Amino acid sequence: MKRLFTFLLPLSLLSCREAPKDFSSVSIGMTKDEVTSAVGEPTKKNELAVVDIWVYPDADRSVIFRKDTVYNIVTSSEARIDSIETSIERTGDKVGSSLNRLGDSLERTGQQIKDKFRRDTTRN
Known part of the structure; x- marks a missing residue:
């Protein structure tokens, strides 16, 4: 029983650890x-002259406020990589959607050209 307890206690403490916050909804302003x-x-709040810095170490983020408004969001290099990957994925989705619309437009234009060509060749 003691062995089971010594195994389960650290496991239960790990499961209580808070997951990193999702900062995708936090933005300037x-x-x-x-x-x-x-x-x-935040885990820590630093008040300096005209700015407040809120530190979220679990998410590798610090939020900088001027007055009561987010002025900047500072990230660690690892968190910046995550942000860049998310941005690239979003951009890829937008580009893919635009390419699909362009393809549809080209297909309609091609069909219109074929139809006009058929009408012109059947008249002659």
């Missing part, structure tokens, strides 16, 4: 209340 609502309270 948001208020402190909006940020708190989106990702919760």
